[in-house]
Amino acid sequence: MLDIDFLRSRLQGLALGWPLHYAYRVSSTQDEARAAAQAGAAEGLLVLAEEQEAGRGRAGRSWWAPPGSAILSSLLLRPTFLPSHLLGYVGMIAGLAMCDTLEELPGLSPQLKWPNDILLEGKKVGGILVETLWEGGDLDAVILGLGLNVNTYFPPTHPLAEVATSLAQVTGHQCAREPLIYGYMYHMSRYYHRLQQGWSPVPAWKDRLVTLGRPVWVMEGEARWEGLAEDVTEEGALVLRREGERVVLRVGDVSVRHA
Ligand code: ATP
Secondary structure, rough: OOOOOHHHHHHHHOOOOEEEEEEEEEOHHHHHHHHHEEEEOOOOEEEEEEEHHHHHHHHHEOOOOOOOOEEEEEEOOOOOOOHHHHHHHHHHHHHHHHHHHHOOOOOOOEEEEOOEEEOOOEEEEEEEEEEEEEEEEEEEEEEEEEEEEEEOOOOOOOOOOEEOHHHHHHOOOOOOOOHHHHHHHHHHHHHHHHHOOOOHHHHHHHHEEOOOEEEEEEEEEEEEEEEEEEEEEEOOEEEEOOOOOEEEEOOOOEEEOOO
């Protein structure tokens, strides 16, 4: 179980990460944060849980986490200062903030895979999910979900074993989740403040993106084709070279796999 009193006392000094909403079991932390946003909760609210009945990733895909093993978080933001085409910045700074946090642990070299995965040793250790709430044509809230496999164990027979890992599996020991949550919110607060000042996270995000310069498989529904990942746009779209042509893939359209 998370030490919520400890977390509350630490997070209160930050711009983001409080108030803290904690429940043992939820349908998903995204649903909880969305309901809070609709009820008028202020920016900065952080939802944490030990278990999700219906944890999700992009496009309705599910997120697996045994109770008590992972960080399951949703942060409520109201970044009305961002034009809508730059809302991708929110997911980018979440990736940067978690990489900075993990890098503070000895021996870890986190990387990002376009658009929203956190990798350790080439396998997925975390996922980021950005959902938006609109009122009329105006942005009301962003619900920033982040799941991190901390003490999760993927045995060799597990269906995700080839692609997923956890902090415990990489370091060889159990890891406390509280300092990681604090680190994530500390760095998020810092990066969010920079966004408010007009800073672009794209160059820093590009530096972390292991996808760039590599051949990738692109899955578009049933279709599957190969291209070279060349660049990303300011909006966070992936620029690919395919048979001499430049193809721009928007976040949300497709899945890519490193070839
Ligand atoms: P991908 O990153 O594989 O292109 P995606 O971006 O749609 O796909 P997410 O939305 O981040 O992926 O997460 C959902 C997918 O992640 C699931 O379909 C499953 O393959 C994988 N997955 C689910 N639970 C975990 C977990 N705990 N750790 C790592 N991967 C997971």
